Amino acid sequence: MKLQQLRYIWEVSRHDLNVSATAQSLYTSQPGISKQIRLLEDELGVEIFSRSGKHLTHVTTAGAEVLEIAGQILGKVESIKQLAQEYSSPNKGSLSIATTH
Template sequence: MNFQQLKIIREAARQDYNLTEVANMLFTSQSGVSRHIRELEDELGIEIFVRRGKRLLGMTEPGKALLVMCRTYSE
């Protein structure tokens, strides 16, 4: 887990799970944002987001707990 991944999770929640907007806010590509999320989920062994196909709809309970941690570290 790294700081960039935590920023991406925090921004995804702020941007209503729109990864294109997250990428624009963080000056990176949408595919890079998706890769960071996938790598973090694999590392932690959890799903962070509720998905329908490729769309992010919200956060899972473990994702919500992770978001609290992301907000704590960013303050």
């Protein structure tokens, strides 16, 4: 399981299951996203999205739970990135100086 796969399923769900729109927003290809979703589903042994032909029709029950956890994981990843940025840029921030006379 890769973070990129989690990001793909998360973004597909945010784009109303439209893989083409998701690919465009992520600057990648639709077949690449579809393949990564399939690989994740194969690894997990569950379908995240139900399909009708080549189209995604809805999120499965298992998929809804996977998406909830994926959202939490992606949120934690962003928190880690922000934390790392704070520590790598020690000159940023605010300085308050108070004096008394």
